[in-house]
Amino acid sequence: MPELDGLRAAGMTVVLLNHFWPKSLSPFLWQLGRTAWIAMDSFFVLSGFLIAGILLDARRSPDYFRTFFVRRALRILPLYYVVLIGLLGASALWRGGAPYRDLVENWGSPAPFFVYLGNFSAAFAGAWPRIAALGPLWSLQIEEQFYLLLPFAIL
Helix, strand or coil, rough: CCCHHHHHHHHHHHHHHHCCCCCCCCCHHHHHHCCHHHHHHHHHHHHHHHHHHHHHHHHCCCCCHHHHHHHHHHHHHHHHHHHHHHHHHHHHHHHHHHHHHHHHHHHCCCHHCCCCHHHHHHHHHCCCCCCCHHHHHHHHHHHHHHHHHHHHCCC
């Protein structure tokens, strides 16, 4: 549905404004970026709607689960792991590995990020790790958790 893809693109633009637009360049655009939570919630709702439609159309297929999980894995996992390994590798090399040591000492192991559970660890710790670049990965972790449960609910 191209119209819904357009809405998702608009939401993504607002989220990017929130993260990268300096207030000094345009207070109006900076203020617009502060509504990113609405865009993020809408993105999740639209994604859920679109994925549910795909699953409803395919639920009688003999390869229902395999097709869905393989497509999701090929779409998300490679880039996620490249980014995660790159971030952790950079933190282990930057300033003699101080950011990585700080992560392990003050937050715990980065292992939950490898199994899409960093958001749970952050909730239990009461904070995200101080490697700020790991923070945005929460949305992919929630998305993957959703993808693990929705096919069973639809079937």
